[in-house]
Amino acid sequence: MTKKIKNLKEFSLSNDRYEGANLMCPGCSHNIIVREVLNATNDPVIVATATGCLEVCTAVYPKTSWDVSWIHIGFENAAVAIATAQAAYEVLKRKGRLPEATKKMIEEGREPKFVAFAGDGGTYDIGFQSLSGAFERGHNFMYVCLDNEVYANTGGQRSSSTPIGASTTTSPAGTVSYGEKMMKKSMVEIMSDHGAPYVAQVSPSKWKDLVKKVQKGFEVNGPVYINAQSACTTEWKHAPEDTIEVSDLGVESCVWPLYEIINERDEHGIIYNTKLNITYRPKNKIPVEEYLAAQPRFKHLFKPENRHIIELWQKAVDAKWEHLQRREEAGV
């Protein structure tokens, strides 16, 4: 059943099933996102987490930050882990072998939700095969990518989510390099093209939008992909207290547009309609430069010889924003 949330104060105090006092860096977005996702429902939640910052900081034996059942297997298999746990749930439910407390919860209309969290390394790169397979098979789960655009846990190496021009430890800016050479992979569209009923992009700074999308995702039947912007104080190199501000700059500049793609499916699973909704439209779209300037990972781009990359960024962001608006207007 969908949880009613009135305001941030109430939301921040409700049903806390994730201990924030863990080993994460101060100002880490991961903690914020995880709490927002778990707090979006009062139903039981089962969580799988890929190897990464979230995993190494929240489940260090003999402690755990999780007051929901949680599993970590490896780096590349969070999707299959949660999908198969959900499959096991369906089998045991059918066979009447679920634990009594769980049966009772279901009778009260509170079906467990199955959620995977993984970073962009575990999603865009090494976990992509497992993710793609689980989406193709149509399991009923939500996959949340905590996208900080870098392998943060292992010391800031580039991933296929790292945007052009970012200086990382394996794509460093140098005397003859402006840093990362590749554009970021379009994960939201890729996951939507798997035929998933619901995919969305969110930012922890727009918490109401995030919660609404997570709640929508919990309502649909089938795999759901949520791409969550996760500003990384350590690798984006901004001050811990600026996390939300940097996130907002990403949203207000349309570097990180907030939108959802809904594949409406008939009872046979055939998609008869695809809709893209932009869920937040900045009143004054700010220049990309302001977003880049707030993060020292891009500071070398402001040298005269690298300025062309900032121009390229602006062009790419404008083109994507234009494309999203056209898709929304056309209803495709």
Next chain:
Amino acid sequence: MAKKYELNEVEVWDGNMAAAQALRQAQVDVVAAYPITPSTPIVQNYSQFLADGYVDGDFIMVESEHSAMSGCVAASAAGARAATATSSQGFALMVEVLYQASGMRLPIVLTVVNRALAAPLNVNGDHSDMYLGRDAGWINLCSYNPQEAYDLTLMAFKIGEDLDVRLPVMVHQDGFLCSHTAQNVRPLQDEVATEFVGEYKPVNSMLDVSNPVTHGVQTEEDWHFEHKARQHNDLMNSKKVIKRVFEEFKDLTGREYDFVYKYKMDDADIAIFALGTTVESAQVAADKMREEGIKAGVVSLRVLRPFPFEEVQDAFSNIKAVAVMDRSAPGGTFGALFNEISAAMLAAGKSPIILNYIYGLGGRDTTIEHLVDIYRQLDECAKAGERKYPLQQFIGLRGPKLSFY
């Protein structure tokens, strides 16, 4: 409810069908699998059982063996009985998750149809995959024919799921020579087999909403060692449960299993030690030797892990010369079984002459003649009271002879 499968007292099954039938009768809740030669028919047979209503569980055809084992881990942590099958490259892809399955103490059953590892790519049987997983912390059971593949797969569930064990179990059979060779198998009726395996008892199920659990934690230098030591301890001690399950199975079927398999060892002077289908060929060769008055025997393992150290010592206590046959490329040393058996005999304080033979790689046929030749070498050593041949020889290899030391 799954339909009852009508079975004759004697069925003609190959090793793959035998393993698939055992998985069906164990009423596995979740099978997550990916096809690979020569174990593919296990998942195909299982799919057909499902399509015909003989399975009341989920069968998930995932996109890789890595996901197959990951799926088994998650399903098992969710309180479900989980199993899968694989071979060779698929096994190699699973290796990362094999260690996670055992470290998380999840009693998954994996039927392994043994096959060579590339390169060069080869679909035929040898024990490279078995050797690759031997340190993964699983119980390893070894079968030589379809009947045993069936029996040991049923027993695997009961052993691994025992609350004193809680470890995953592999059941090995040779690719093609066992997996694709139809032989007579005496199956249990469904209700008998299901009752023998027993109901699955979940431990720390992720699906118990009244008791949230954290599976797959991080431990560093402070706790990792204790976890691995405890795991090793329980694997070593699983022998008690294995013995008990073997006994219960004997009571039910009359078919007898032990940690070490021995053929005509009571008065033997020389012995071949091998795994897999070669064990049956070696028995034929031993009989031939005995016609000549040479007292030959055969020894094998039913249980590769936990390694039956004392039983191996006991088996070779009165033997003069032993050929330890390793069906895996040794990669710059002696065969792994040679090393383990040599260590056992060294510790016993009295060792026979031990020779190492590398054989049958990539499905190369090992004939009775090869085995007779090995016995003749052993006989010569035994009579001379000293080693007359190199420590390691490759047999059945084309071109010039290859040997070391």
